[in-house]
Amino acid sequence: MTAQRDGDAGGGAAVELQGVTVGFVSRRVLTGVTLRVPRGGRLGIIGPAAGGKSVLLKVIAGLLRPDAGAVRVLGHDLAAAREREVAAVRRRVGMLFQNYALFDFLSVGDNVAFPLVHGGAPPEGIEARVAARLRGVGLAGSERKLPSELSGGMKKRVGIARATVARPELALYDEPTAGLDPVTTSKIYDLLRADQAETGGTCVVVSSDVAAVAGFADTIAMLHDGRVRWVGPAAALFDADDPLVRSFARGEEREGAAVLARAVAIEPPGAGVWS
Amino acid sequence: MILQRTLTTLGARSMAVARDAGGVFVLLLEVLRSLVPPSMDGRELMRNLYKMGYRSVPIVVLTALFVGALMVVQLAAFVKQFGATALVGWGTGYAVFREVGPILIGLMFSGRVGANNTAELATMTVTDQIDGLQALAIDPIRYLVVPRVLAMIVCLVALTVIGDLVALIGAMAMSQVVLDIHPLTLWYSLVDNLSTADFLHGVYKSMVFGAAIALSSCYFGLTVKGGAVGVGRAVNAAVVGAAVSICFLDFLMTYLTA
Amino acid sequence: MALVPRRSLTSLGARTLDLVDAVTDLVRVAAGTVSGAVFTYWRGTRPKGEIARQMHAIGNRSLLFVMVTLGFVGMVMVYQTCLLTTQVVDGRGQVGAQFARLLVLDVGPSLTAMMLATRVGAGIAAEIGSMKVTEQIDALRMSAVTPVDYLIVPRFFACVLMTVVLSIFGMAASWAAGGLTGYYSFQINPRTFFDLSMVAPAHVVLGMTKAVAYGAAIPIVAGWCGLRARGSSEGVGAATTAAVIGSSFAVIVLDFIISAIGLIFWGAGL
Numbered sequence: 001m002t003a004q005r006d007g008d009a010g011g012g013a014a015v016e017l018q019g020v021t022v023g024f025v026s027r028r029v030l031t032g033v034t035l036r037v038p039r040g041g042r043l044g045i046i047g048p049a050a051g052g053k054s055v056l057l058k059v060i061a062g063l064l065r066p067d068a069g070a071v072r073v074l075g076h077d078l079a080a081a082r083e084r085e086v087a088a089v090r091r092r093v094g095m096l097f098q099n100y101a102l103f104d105f106l107s108v109g110d111n112v113a114f115p116l117v118h119g120g121a122p123p124e125g126i127e128a129r130v131a132a133r134l135r136g137v138g139l140a141g142s143e144r145k146l147p148s149e150l151s152g153g154m155k156k157r158v159g160i161a162r163a164t165v166a167r168p169e170l171a172l173y174d175e176p177t178a179g180l181d182p183v184t185t186s187k188i189y190d191l192l193r194a195d196q197a198e199t200g201g202t203c204v205v206v207s208s209d210v211a212a213v214a215g216f217a218d219t220i221a222m223l224h225d226g227r228v229r230w231v232g233p234a235a236a237l238f239d240a241d242d243p244l245v246r247s248f249a250r251g252e253e254r255e256g257a258a259v260l261a262r263a264v265a266i267e268p269p270g271a272g273v274w275s
Numbered sequence: 276m277i278l279q280r281t282l283t284t285l286g287a288r289s290m291a292v293a294r295d296a297g298g299v300f301v302l303l304l305e306v307l308r309s310l311v312p313p314s315m316d317g318r319e320l321m322r323n324l325y326k327m328g329y330r331s332v333p334i335v336v337l338t339a340l341f342v343g344a345l346m347v348v349q350l351a352a353f354v355k356q357f358g359a360t361a362l363v364g365w366g367t368g369y370a371v372f373r374e375v376g377p378i379l380i381g382l383m384f385s386g387r388v389g390a391n392n393t394a395e396l397a398t399m400t401v402t403d404q405i406d407g408l409q410a411l412a413i414d415p416i417r418y419l420v421v422p423r424v425l426a427m428i429v430c431l432v433a434l435t436v437i438g439d440l441v442a443l444i445g446a447m448a449m450s451q452v453v454l455d456i457h458p459l460t461l462w463y464s465l466v467d468n469l470s471t472a473d474f475l476h477g478v479y480k481s482m483v484f485g486a487a488i489a490l491s492s493c494y495f496g497l498t499v500k501g502g503a504v505g506v507g508r509a510v511n512a513a514v515v516g517a518a519v520s521i522c523f524l525d526f527l528m529t530y531l532t533a
Numbered sequence: 534m535a536l537v538p539r540r541s542l543t544s545l546g547a548r549t550l551d552l553v554d555a556v557t558d559l560v561r562v563a564a565g566t567v568s569g570a571v572f573t574y575w576r577g578t579r580p581k582g583e584i585a586r587q588m589h590a591i592g593n594r595s596l597l598f599v600m601v602t603l604g605f606v607g608m609v610m611v612y613q614t615c616l617l618t619t620q621v622v623d624g625r626g627q628v629g630a631q632f633a634r635l636l637v638l639d640v641g642p643s644l645t646a647m648m649l650a651t652r653v654g655a656g657i658a659a660e661i662g663s664m665k666v667t668e669q670i671d672a673l674r675m676s677a678v679t680p681v682d683y684l685i686v687p688r689f690f691a692c693v694l695m696t697v698v699l700s701i702f703g704m705a706a707s708w709a710a711g712g713l714t715g716y717y718s719f720q721i722n723p724r725t726f727f728d729l730s731m732v733a734p735a736h737v738v739l740g741m742t743k744a745v746a747y748g749a750a751i752p753i754v755a756g757w758c759g760l761r762a763r764g765s766s767e768g769v770g771a772a773t774t775a776a777v778i779g780s781s782f783a784v785i786v787l788d789f790i791i792s793a794i795g796l797i798f799w800g801a802g803l
Contacts, residue, residue, distance in 0.1 A: 063671050087677040095675045101668035118676040162672075288597075334778060341785045348792040349639060355800065374613060378606075379785070382647055386777035390655070394770025401766060453796065506766045507659025510773040514651045515598060522605035529609045 012075065014039045014170050014202035015060055020069035022055055022226075029055045030226045032069070037219070039169075042196065042203045044217030044234065046210050048248070052226040053206040054098060057172050060204060061095050062086040074169055091119050094168035098175045100159040102147040108134070108158050109143030115166040133165045134158075137191060153184045160188070164195050171195070173205045177212060185209065189216045210249050214238075222248065295516065299494045302416075306424055306490070309417045320422040327388045328430035332437065338383050339376070339438035343445025346370055351453050360456050364464030367446045372439055372469070372477045378525060380438040381484040384431050385517040389492035392423060393513040396496025397506040405497065415497070424489040431485030432478060439477065480528050487520040555761065562757040565681035566689050573679070574686045587691035591653050592698060599648050599699045600706040606644055607636075607707030608714040615719040625719055629726030632711055638736040639743070641704035643788045646696060646747035648703075650780035654755040657688055658776030661759025662769040670760065685756035689749065696748030697741060739795045746791060750783040 015037040022030040030052045037043045045053050058064040059071060062078045071078040076089045094115070102111050112130045121129075134140055137157040147155060156176065164171060176192065177185040189212055196203050207213040214220060214234045222230040222237075222245050230237075230245040240246045346367045354363055396419065399405055408415050443465070447458035495513035499505045611632060618624035661684055664670050670680050708727070715721035755776040762772035 058671070061671075061675060063674055087674070087679075090675050091677045093675065095672070097668040097672060099667055101672040103664075103669055103672070104667075115676045118678050334782070338782065338785055341789045345785070345789045345792060348789065348796055349635070351796050352800070369613075369617065374609060379647075382651065383778065383781055386651060386781050387774065390774040390777050391770070394767070394774060398766050398770060453793075507655075507663055507769050507773055510770055511652065511655040511659060514655055514777055518648055518651050519598065519602055522602040526605040526609050526612075529612050 012039065013037060013072070014041065014074060015043075015204065016070075016072040017060070018070040018072075020056075020059060020066045020071060022052070022059060022064065022066050028226055030059070030066070033223075033226075033228055035221055035228065035231070037202055037204060039202055040200055041219060042217045043205070044213035044220045045204065045206045045223060046208070046213060046220060046249070047223035047229070049208070051223045053223055054174055056223065057095070057174050057204065057206050060170075061093055061172055062090050091115075091166070092168055093170045093172065094163035094166065095172040096156070096159045096163045096174060096176055098178070100147075100155040102155055102158055102162070104147050106147075107143060108139070108145045108147065108150070111147065111158060112143075112161045112165050114162060119166050121166070129165060133161045136195075137161045138187075153180050156180065156188065157191075160191065164199075167199050168201060169199075170202045170204070173203070173207075175207055176205060177207060177209050185212050192216065210237075210251070214249070295494070295512075298498065299490050299516070302420065302490050302494050303486075305416050306421055309414070309421050314417070315421055315425075316418055319418065320426055323422055323426035324430060327392075327426050328433055331384060331387055331430065331434055334383060334387055335380055335434045335438050336441050338379060339441035340445040342375060342379055342438075343367065343371065343442030343447075344449035346375065346442070347446045347449040347453060354454060360454065360460065361464050363446075363450055363454065363456055364461035364466075365468035367461070368443070368465040368469050369473060371442045371446070372474050373480075373529075374477075374525070376439045376442060377435055377477045377480040377484060378521060380435050381431065381481065381488065381521050382518060384427075384434060384485075385488045385492075385514055385521070388427060388430070389488040389517050390510045390514050392427075392489075393492040393496040393510045394506055396493060397499040397509040400497055400499050401501075401505060420493045420497075423493060424486065427489035427492075428482055428485035431481050431488070435477060435481035439474070476528075476532060479532070480525060483524050483528060484521050487524055488517045491516040491520060558761060559754075559757050562681060562685065562760065563753050565679070566685050566753050566756070569679070569682040569686040570689055573682050580683070580687070583687040584690050587687050588695055590656070591649075591688070591691050592695035595649060595652050595695075595699060596702060598652060599645050599703045602648050603641070603644055603703035603707040604710035606640070607632075607709075607711035610635075610640070610707075611711035611714045612718060615715065615721075619719070625715075625721050626725055628715060628719075628721065629712070630728040630731040633708065633727075633729055634731040634736060636704050636707055636711075637732050637740045639740065639788070639792065641707065642696070642700040642740050642744040642747065643784065644707075645700040645703040646744070646751070646784045647781055649692075649696060649699065649747070650751050650784050651777055653692060654751050654776045654780035655773050657752055657755035658759040658762075658773045659769060661685075661756055662762035662772035665760055665762045665772075666765055666768050680760065681756070685752055688752040688756065692752045693745055693748035696751070697744045700740070700744040735795075735799050739791065739799075743788060743791050746787045747784050750787055751780045754780040754783050 013036045015035065017033055017035045020030055020033040021028065033052075033056060035043070045056065047053055055064065059066055059078075060073060062071075062073065066079055069079065073089055074092055076085060078086055078089065081089075102108075103114065106114070109130055112133055113126050116126045116129060117123075130143065131140070134142060137160055139154060139157055139161070142150075142154075147158065150158065160173070160176065163173070171192075173192065177188050180188070192203065192205070193216065195201075203217075205213055205217060214237050217234050220230075220232065220234045220237045221228055224244070230240055230242050232240065237249045238246065240249065246252075347363065350363055350366050354360060396405075399419075405415050405419075408418060443461075447461050450456040450461055451458060492513045495509045495516065499509040501508075611628060614628050614632065615625060618628060661670075661680075664684070673680050673683055712721075712723055712726045715726045716723055758772045758776035758779055761775075762768045
């Protein structure tokens with residue numbers, strides 16, 4: 001199963017996953033996931049809760065090593081690379097985390113500047129780039145605020161600003177619109193679209209909001225129980241042959257509920273040896 | 276300017292300490308009042324005894340072994356200098372039974388059980404489970420606090436007794452290795468010079484420490500504010516409060532019972 | 534590595550794997566901290582004033598706590614020793630000098646570190662643990678920042694320095710409180726009590742070595758526990774608990790090891 005975009009000749013893929021399997025001791029989270037995102041592509045990942053979407057995103061970001069399978073991101077094999085090489089690739093990747101993951105001990109401005117400061121950008125230009133990026137997400141002049149003073153939607157936009165300030169070649173968004181109202185949701189997708197048009201980078205979006213992500217992405221992949229259940233053009237999602245995919249995408253009661261019921265919470269192994 | 280600021284912080288801190296000490300004392304009174312017709316959730320008590328006592332045995336045994344050995348290492352230079360081999364058992368026993376045993380095992384117990392208990396109660400508090408209990412007309416003091424306080428006192432006393440004995444084993448092994456003193460020599464030196472009172476002195480202390488750890492951990496667990504960060508802060512405050520109480524009560528008990 | 538079904542040896546196998554995993558993590562954090570402190574920390578872009586901020590958080594804010602607890606312990610130690618010495622022959626004249634020796638050699642640094650393991654260990658684990666469960670650690674890694682370098686190394690420097698400083702303050706408090714107890718309860722003349730003649734340079738060296746070792750161990754163990762936090766507030770609570778126990782235990786073990794080395798080195802001269 002390959003996420004092939006029309007007209008992707010040459011150029012190579014930004015993300016290439018081959019049989020990726022991730023499992024904690026007692027439970028597998030991803031099983032044999034194979035996906036390909038061409039450079040400049042927009043992939044949307046959907047699926048029921050606890051289906052492994054966030055884990056998949058972390059594998060692409062090089063934050064989590066798969067137990068089996070190959071991960072090629074921006075031309076580097078992350079599954080086999082040394083940590084230093086993986087870190088170098090990560091500098092070219094931006095990521096928005098599900099719960100924003102803003103550094104609560106840094107101001108908004110310092111949060112957005114973080115990838116620049118630690119990415120070796122010339123120090124003179126940083127302030128202006130941060131200001132421009134914050135203006136881009138509609139938060140001009142809030143550099144000095146602390147993340148704790150912001151609302152959820154604002155934090156999300158700061159997170160997007162931080163993920164994109166260094167103009168990454170690959171941007172990963174984990175639930176960019178969860179818990180936001182429809183107006184803000186469409187504003188955020190407009191923002192992502194504008195960013196991508198400007199940089200020509202690649203986007204991977206994980207979202208539970210099927211309709212919104214289908215409007216944004218060119219390709220949709222559905223994860224179910226840690227496997228890729230369906231991949232295809234976004235337009236074909238709502239008329240997919242697979243009844244489970246179709247009902248999940250349309251949000252239909254009966255089968256959709258059955259899908260959700262099968263998704264069990266992941267129980268991570270115990271935290272300490274002393275407990 | 277600086278003086279004023281220092282005084283302000285000092286005042287604010289003293290007020291906070293006074294409020295917490297008062298809170299712990301009020302909790303103690305409430306626990307005592309709940310004991311008057313002695314009714315308690317027996318299953319909750321057994322569950323806590325198992326969790327707090329049985330599962331702390333490994334860490335207490337390890338700590339005590341090292342502490343016993345450490346006592347001998349500290350005494351070794353002195354003993355070598357004066358050849359006072361007959362005093363090793365006495366010195367080790369006196370220090371371990373009366374002070375080092377109850378204090379160090381109390382501190383470890385506070386870290387393992389007290390902190391855990393605070394985290395558990397704090398999580399229940401921030402997720403509104405305590406309010407849920409009250410809505411069901413269940414008294415959280417009687418249901419949650421009393422069994423924990425009793426369990427912690429019983430467990431700490433038992434663990435201190437175990438720890439005292441294990442520390443002696445550590446001391447015997449160490450003195451055999453370092454000072455070439457036969458374990459029996461150490462044992463006789465201890466039995467001849469120490470009385471049951473020395474041993475019981477430590478047991479009484481562990482009883483009081485157990486109550487202090489329990490009350491401190493329950494108090495900070497139930498008064499937590501502010502989500503996951505608050506839970507971490509509460510655990511921190513509880514272990515600090517327990518450590519201060521242990522040192523203070525140790526002084527008080529030594530002074531009063533001497 | 535493909536996952537084989539492990540149902541038959543589930544619990545034991547999983548626990549062993551967990552333990553191996555935890556120990557590997559500890560070694561990795563310790564090695565990362567030391568190499569970070571020596572090499573990488575000074576190279577990269579480091580947060581300005583972070584070490585000073587950590588020194589304030591670890592040192593200033595533990596000062597009162599350490600002095601109060603060590604003060605009480607000093608009083609108890611002098612009281613017990615006096616009770617003991619007055620039983621047989623009157624050895625009160627020796628109590629002060631012996632107390633000073635023991636304080637410098639062991640009790641000062643070790644008890645200060647036990648207190649810091651409680652307060653600082655819990656603090657570090659709670660901070661780093663809550664960063665872990667809110668994915669802030671992953672966000673650091675996305676900018677190619679090593680969490681150990683960024684978070685643990687500044688605390689490492691601050692904690693080593695502050696454990697030494699607080700040990701000295703703690704010893705002073707303990708010594709003074711002990712002297713007062715000796716004077717009021719056993720009529721020991723302060724001039725007899727505050728006697729440093731038994732304290733040799735070897736004692737100071739050994740005591741300070743202990744302080745440095747404890748100061749190094751606490752942030753490493755606590756940081757390790759914090760970085761292993763999983764889940765939500767329960768995870769942070771569990772990490773904090775583990776940090777208190779782990780760093781207290783590290784202090785006791787290090788005390789034993791360093792004391793034993795000192796004994797081998799100096800023997801009866803101590």
